[in-house]
Each structure stands twice: as C-alpha cells, then as structure tokens.
Amino acid sequence: MLSSMAAAGSVKAALQVTEVLEAIVSCCVGPEGRQVLCTKPTGEVLLSRNGGRLLEALHLEHPIARMIVDCVSSHLKKTGDGAKTFIIYLCRLLRGLHAFTEREKDSLMCENIQMYGRHWKNCCQWKFISQALLTFQTQVLDGIMDQYLSRHFLSIFSSAKERTLCRSSLELLLEAYFCGRVGRNNHKFISQLMCDYFFKCMTCKSGIDVFELVDDCFVELNVGVTGLPVSDSRIIAGLVLQKDFSMYCPADGDIRMVIVTETIQPLFSTSGSEFILNSEAQFQTSQFWIIEKTKAIMKHLHSQNVKLLLSSVRQPDFVIYYAGVNGISVVECLSSEEISLIQRIVGLSPFVLPHAFSQCEISNTALVKFCKPLILRSRRYVHLGLISTCTFIPHCIVLCGPVQGLIEQHEDALHGAFKMLQQLFKDLDLNYVTQANDQNDTASLFICKNSGESYRVPDAGNGSIQKPYPDTVVENKDELEKTQTYLKAYSNLAISDVELETCIPYSTPKLTPADTFQTDETLRCLSLEENSLIGDYEALLKSSSTAYSTRGNSGIEICYENLQVTNITGKGGLLPMSYKLQNMGTSQSYLSSSVPAGCVLPVGGNFEILLHYYLLNYAKKCHQSEETMVSMIIANALLGIPKVLYKSKTGKDSFPHMYVRALHALQTNQPIVSSQAGLESVTGKCQLLTSVLQCLTQILTIDLVITVKRHPQKIHSQDSEDEL
C-alpha cells in the first residue's frame, strides 16, 4: 500500500532535480551571468541574480528539491553568499556519484537480485558512501585545506597584525562579488558605492561590531528612489529616516535630541484603571492640569536646548503644537528598528517622563550636528546628523533606479556583500586528523628554533623594504577575555605540543604599474581593529606548553615561511599568510588550525582548481578505496564552477587550455596566472563546500520519500492564529 505513495529516494531522482536547478542558476553565475525576472504573487516584478531568491521564487514541489532549497537557505543565512555555486557543486557531485555507481552496477549486472532487494541494497550502499563522505569532510578535507592550499592564500589586509584594509584590495574583492550579483552595466558602479560606503562608515577602531550593526539595520540604512537613473545613487552623511517631520523648526548651533516611547501629554486614564468624573468643573480642571503639565515638560525640554523630539508613538496635536511653539522639531511613529538603530549609534536611552515633575537635568539627551528635511524626488525625509558614540560613523545609501525591482536587487546585493565581509573578518577553524609522517610535505619550510625574539625579514630580492617583525610576546590585555574563550575552545582538544607557524608582514613590493596610485592608496588605508590573533596564540602557546611540559617535547617553535612575494604580482597591498597550530602526538593525531581572517584567492575558479589538484594528489596516495573514490568525485565536481565560468571563452582562454596551464604551473611550483582581476573569500568557499557535502550526505541517507495526502498541520494553526 505504501509503495503507491512512496518513491525511491535515489541519487537518480536527486540528480534530475538538481540538473534542472543547475540549468537555471548557471545562467546567472559569474561576470557573464544574466538577469532573471521574478514576479511576486502581488504582481510586483523583481530582478534577481541571487541564487537564494531564485530558488525561493520557484516554489518547488519536489520533496528532494525542497530539502535542497532548505539546505541552501540555511547556508545563506550563515554566509550570505554561494547559493548558485552550491547548486552547481551538488549537481556535479551527484552526477559523479551516479556515474560511479552505474559503472559498478554494470559489473554486478550478472547477479540476479529482486527489484526491491536491489533497491534496499542500493540504499545500504548509499548509506555507506554517505558515511565515507562525512568522514572525508570532517577528517580529511580541512587538512588538505590547511596543509596544501593554505600556501596559496593571500591576505586582503595590507598588514596582518593591524588588519589594515587597503582600498585597492577591497575594490578587487567587491568587484568580483558584485559581478555575480547585479546587472553587468551596474556592477562597477555599485561596487564603488559599496567601497565608498565602507570607508566612510569605518573609523580606525571599527571592527566586527560595525558589520553586525550594518547587517542588522541594513534596511534602515538605505533609501530607495525610483524614477532616477542608477548612476544617481549616492552616499549621504548622517541618518535618513523614511518619515517626514510632524513639526519642523529650523535650528542650528547646539541641537540636542531626546527619544520618547510614550505620549508626552498625560492621559485621563491608563489601561486597567478607571477615572471617575463627578462634575464638569472636575473635567475642566483635569484638562487644564494636563495642558499645564505638557507645557511644562515642553518648556523644560526647551530650556535644556532640546530641539528635536523623536517619538515611537503618535503624539497628540497639542504636543506637536507646543513643540512648535518652543522651537522643537518632532518626528513621530518611528519603528522600533529605527529607534534601536539610533540608540545603538548615539548610545541614548529613551527619555522617561518625570512623574513627579522636578527641574532636574535631563541626562539622556544627545547632541546632533544637524536635523533638516531632505527631499528626494519630491518625497520628504528626515535627515539627521547623528554624532556617533560607537565605531560606526552613520551614513546612508540612496539607491536610485528606474524600477523598484532593480533597487531591491542592488539593496540585496549590498546587504550580501556586508555579510560576506563579516565572514571574511572572522577566522575559520579547521579540524582534521593526520598521519605524523605527512609532515614531510611541508619540507620547503624554513624553520627557526627560537622564541620571543624580534626577527628581521631577509631581503626578498627585488627591493622590498625591510620591516621588523612585530614582537609576538606582547600580550594584549584588552583581549584577555577573548583569549580565555579561545583557551576554552582549544582545551577540549588533546593538545600534546604546539607549533606555530606564521609569516611576517611584508611591506608591499614596489611595482612599476601600480606605483603612482599606491602612495595615495596607502594614505586612504584605514586600519581596522588590531588583530589580536598573534597575541591570542601566544597565550595559547604558553598555556599549552606549561600543561604538557612534563612530556618534554620540543616545546614551542616559531617558524616563518619566506613566501615569495613575486607570485602575487600586480596585487598591490596583499601578502601571503598562514598560521598553523598543530599538535603532533602519536601516528594518528588530531590537528586544529584555522583559515585566518582576510584570506582571499584570485577569482575565476582558482580555489576550485587548486583544491582539485590537491585532492587528486591525495587520492593517489590513499590506501582505502572509498577514500580515493570520494576524493576523486569531489575533485571532479569542483571543476564545475570554472567550467561554467569559462563557458563562453574560446581559443587559448577556453577551459581545457586554462586547466592544463594551471596544472602545469602547480606541478612545476610556478604561480598560476589568473586572467581576471578580482578576489574572493576563502572562508566563504570552505564553508560552502562543507555545507554542500553535508547536504549531499543528507540526500544519500534517504531511502524512501513518502507522500502524505494531508494538509500541513503546522501552517494551518499559524494561519488561524494570524486571523485571530
């Protein structure tokens, strides 16, 4: 009975689904990608190249497709990028698996097994493969990333210790990002806009918290204006509220503002209470009292130099009138998001109405540089020059476009770019298992056995400037708390001994083409939050060495790689970097390391080809057959992205040519020449690969899909609640 409603959850079915999805998303991938027009049920039109949006707009019915969409959206929630790549990877992986099992099946064809029996057998096989995938992902993949791939990583920061971000590198990163997100005639403009916005909002002390603020309040930080060409979009200093003044009194000089969350005019009765009127005179006196009280409050605000009243509720006419009489501008009905954004920027808590009114100072007022109406295409907005008390300098983006759908696309892309940057500024932990003798692979390292001393960078050949190695022993007291959390995180692992491998920040090599603008670029560089990594690691090293000193192992070794600056020719302020934290114990050891914040690779499938190459190498050395198979399948699936990216290229730029060139370069230890300028985040790619493999293991573990002919219960109850 079940069989009529149940469909075998096979790789084949999943493959068919993903192939359809791949056909749709692959037309939007990369710089050559095109737009997709979606209509909403309300009839509005939306332009999009955002994979997540497209998948949602399709309203897929197939259960496996829905599962995939869920996986994608949970990945997007985390990283804000990579939906299209997700589908392409998944499709290629499934195709690889399918081809592999078809081959196996051919050899097993002679065995005569019953229909159902074979299905169950297949399922067992899938389960087996999915476990192999999972072990590979958790135990091997990070290791390859850490041991081989990391030597190719570049850093977006021009100084690793201080996390200084150079405008030119950020431009490269953002341009590559927007290439895949907005229409091709706008991506340059939008990425410039984003770059400007980034540098205008950041102070030298800004850090991760700014990204969080912008991410949380992105809707409030931009204004869409239809009917103007996209090129009219701009950045405005200060905060623009999408409201008009209820009362506007021009003011200058010392402007103070207060925030209120209740009506200023006292009311007859509050909820739950009764007000008994015995005579008409009583009514008149109480009204008189209310008016006098309101007047007194407004006078008091006036005497405190308050010129602006922000209210989250509607104020009675009388309050607005009296505000006007006292020269106070009023903005009413602000949303809770707007209020919280203002509070986060100026650090101001709402003004509580004094119940027993006294002439005390109002402490919670804030200074405002200006407050004036802003007219954008005949609509009026409130423009506030807030003085920030946090590290975010308030700026708003005015996004223009001929239609709303395009503005929404740009807004979406800008938001995604902030999410991507937020991820980029975090370290990504890598945990894996390795054999001890694998260490031979990193033979090219130049190891110095010393600790706590200053180093000098040896001359890197062509005129690079020497710079003393920053003293690693200095501990950052402010970051003590953070260090402790790090310690907690690491203390769970069986650490036997630690090896820190780091590299020295180079000053940028002098390059003739980039020479002229480099000087003013560096002036514009803003240093971001001081990177506490080195300090943290030092603390960690100490603690772990004391804890395990009884073992008498080799202690702490600080090594540095003399990486060649020449292999990143043309990329001004970048430098190669790698931190490594290894624990070497018995032959099978658990290692933990991280992809440090700010790791990038050139765009155009570089990450995929590198990982492909190293996975193939790994597969050759593998002893177990399923590990070989898994790594081969992943390696081949990775090529999907560069294949799509190079689809339209012909001749020497076509994919096979590029692939052969890249492999040759890797084998002979030469730098890979990328045809496209632009950078992409390594962290995002790593997270993406992990998410895809997890999604794949989920798909493989399903053996049956049972269709239930009943209305979804949960939605029902939610809907009826809404109507109540």
Add this chain to the structure above:
Amino acid sequence: MSRLDTKKPSLCKSEPLTSERVRTTLSVLKRIVTSCYGPSGRLKQLRNGSGGYVCTTSQSSALLSHLSVTHPILKILTTSVQNHVSSFSDCGLFTAILCCNLIENVQRLGLTPTTVINLNKHLLSLCISYLKSETCGCRIPVDFSSTQILLCLVRSILTSKPACTLTRAETEHVSALILRAFLLTIPENAEGHIILGKSLIVPLKGQRVIDSTVLPGILIEMSEVQLMRLIPIKKSTALKVALFCTTLSGDISDTGEGTVVLSYGVSLENAVLDQLLNLGRQLVSDHVDLVLCQKVIHPSLKQFLNMHRVIAIDRIGVTLMEPLTKMTGTQPIGSLGSISPNSYGSVKEVCTAKFGSKHFVHLIPNEATICSLLLCNRNDTAWDELKLTCQTALHVLQLTLKEPWALLGGGCTETHLAAYIRHKTHNNPESILKDDECTQTELQLIAEAFCSALESVVGSLEHDGGEILTDMKYGHLWSVQADSPCLVNWPDLLSQCGCGLYNSQEELSWSFLRSTRHPFVPQTCLSHEAVGSVSNLTLDCLTAKLSGLQVAVETANLILDLSYVIEDKN
C-alpha cells in the same frame, strides 16, 4: 477560515525575448505609444468595460496608469516609464518609444547581450557628455530676464498634447498664464537658497478656456449660502489669522486606554463647549479677524465668532493646510487651551469672488509665493488633460530654473544627436573601444541600431503619411506633407526645420531619414545670433530629456539581459 492551499509551483521560462508572444505584446505597446507622440499624435480613449469614467488622452502618464499590463517584461518597461514621468513629468512617450525601438533593433542583430549592453552604455555616455558639453549644437541657454524662451518652452509642451483641444489663441493664453503662475511662486528677495512657492490649480469645468486666470493667494470654495453669511471686513491694516489643525467640533479628545466613568448628570459636551467658547473669547480678545480650521468648527463657536465680526471658515482640508501656513505665516494650532501669540499670521485682504457657477473666498497675501491658477476647459476629460499638461509645464519650468538650458524640440535634437553618434563611431571608434573586447564591426552595428532607434522616435512624429528628411549641415529634422508633388525643388517644399531655428533659404542638402547616409559632422556650437532672431522655437526640457534617455537605455539593457522569467502563479 484558513488558507489550506499549498503554494503552487512557479512558471519558469527561458530566453523570454525570443518568444513570439512577448514580441507581439511589445510591438502592440510600441504601436500604442508611437501613435500618441507629438502635436499630431492620435488620441486614445480609455474606458473600463464595465462602465464608468472615460479618459481621452495622448499623454504617457494617463495612458500607462490606465493600461493594465500583465506580462512581467512589459511591466518593467511601463513602470520604469511611469517612474520617470512621476519624477520629471515630461518625455514619457519619448522614453517608452526609444526603449521599445532599442529592444527591437538590437534583437534583430543577434549579438551577445554582454556586447550589446556594454556598447549601449558607451553610446549613452557619449550622448550624455555631448548634451552636457559646451560645444553641443542642439541646446540653447535659457535667459530668465526675458519671457521669450520660457514661453516657447511652455507652448511646446501645450502643443504636444492635442487632447487638451486648445485653439491657437487659447494656447497663447494658457501659456502666458502658466508662465505667470510660475513666476509668482518665485520669492522676490531670495538670498542664496530659493524655496519656491506653490501654484494651486483650481478646477472650473464647463467654462471657456479663455476665462482661465491666475490670482495671487488662495481660493477656498464655498457654497453660496455660506458665503452670504460671511460679513466682509474692511480694514486698512492686515488681517490677523488663526489657523487650526485640530478639530473645533467639541469632540472629547483622547482619554487614554482606561475607562472614564461619568457620574449621573455630568455632561462632558457642555464642558467641552464651555472650553470652545473660552477659546472663542481668547481669539476675540487677541483681535483675530479670520479663523480657519482644517476640520469642523462647532456651530455655537461659529456663531459666537460671527457675532464678534470674526470670519470663521471650516473644513479646509489637509491639502490646503501647507500653502495656507506658508502664505499666512501662521503656525497651525493644535490646542484648545492656550494659544501662543506667535502662532497668529496675517493676510492682506479677504474678499469673495464668483467664477462661473462657483463661489470662492479669496485670501490675498501681503507678499507670498502662493498663487491659484483657475483653469477652465469645456468638459471633464479635456480639463483633466489640460490640468496634467499645466502641471507638467510648471514642473518643467522648475527643472529649467535649476538647469537653465533647453534642448531644441520638434525632433531636431534626436536627429542631430544621431548624426553626431554616427560621425563619432565612424571616425573615432578607438576612443569608445578602449578597454572592451568588442570589435569595430560590433560597434558599427550597435551604433547603427542606436541611431536608428533615436531616428524612429522622431519618425513617429509624423502620422499623416508625410516624409521626414534631415539636412546634411545641422542634422535637423524637416518634414514634408504627404500630398506634396514629388520632383520639385526641396527648398520650396520645406519651409522650416522641426524646431524652427533654420529655414530652407540657406544652401542645404537634404536626405530621407530612413535612407542610408554617409556620416557627416553636424555643426556644433549654436551661434547666439541664430537663436536670438527666431521668436517661435519648439523647445524641450533638458533635464527631463536627459533622464528619459538614460532611463530608456538602462531599461532596454535590463530587458535584454533577461535569461529567465519566473512567474509566481499564486
């Protein structure tokens, strides 16, 4: 009740532009908009199948807002035109036609979208920089010290909307009124930053257009009975005005979320009325002459005020509040209790007026930037069209004040621009192909498509089967009547170019617009003598046209870039 339907899957279509259905709907839309274009454009009658209002128009804003477009691609096109019109008022049809032409022309070529979009963008920036440059041969400076060019600008807008059904004399009259209304909104002594006032359009349907007039100040419509009750005040000094934004009807204001319990015999209405009469007493003692209220005034209070020779006018409505505040210099009063003396404003005079069958109270300001444009036309639809046109003209004048340039109209700008682009791409393709992977052939193809799209826009100015020519010196547009004999001397047949700047007495050579021509250098840099000598020019708004051009190319690029359409079927 609850919705139990699960969401239906969406419909996904690839390469939407290649489908026959999209092409036909696009060409239908194109036919609709091209047939409306220009002074001899055909009118469209829009009506709902189930009855109701009928609209006769040839303006893009009215046309597109009444059309219900279902196909998503068409929706993109029409909304982007509508958004352009709502911010610039003018050049909507131009934008729509250019966009349709571009899509059609480019599709015929079959080049990859990347190349097309890149090159379109380059050509657009070439156009924009030329139109903004000093050497531009198709724009003239607007001189605000004389009315000549401003009148030309307004007249061109009026003549391009045939649905207003104006005669020549009426056009002259209305143009002069619009210009006067605009000039009245400019403050007399402005320092630095000018804030323009407002012209309020007052409807007067069923009257002759010639009866339209402009008055300084505000007209408030009233019934005859109400008007009779008003006692006109004669006073040598200015009248004191109080403007209320709160209701004076005696409603009990918000009492809060809790309950108010009344003892037996307590009448709050009386209490509030007492309060209102107290307010009346205060107004009288403050020597207020005129009380205006956005909402309703309680009859007792009204009577009280009348008794004390104070004029009370209520139900003014929210739209008049802002101009009234500005004109009288009051602060809208939101209180029944105490009124700050600073909140009162003043007007010079209050009088009653009768226009047609309507009665008005006329508030005349001391000096203010608010004026009323009493607009008459024969019937409703013609009046609606005329009102839209007046709004467009006023807006265009404002835009021109910001950017004091005008483009030559009558199609001359488009043909001139096309000639310039042809010449540029032919003689200097390297400057455009700097960093792209496009070939010269591709550039020539796209440039030709772009120029012919521009030229077919002006080609659609001609609806009566006439021919359109262009001269080989200035690149201007010349049109020939349909029934003219062939094989005659061109200068005899052609009298003036489209904008009216040049006449055929000069030694010029012409060619048909649709024929292939050798690229030539259109004469740049307009001479001042040439402009000064002509009194009747056809002009277009520079700001609106520039934005229209940009929006048209951007929208066409957007539509050409579509690879899939996902339609939500829920």
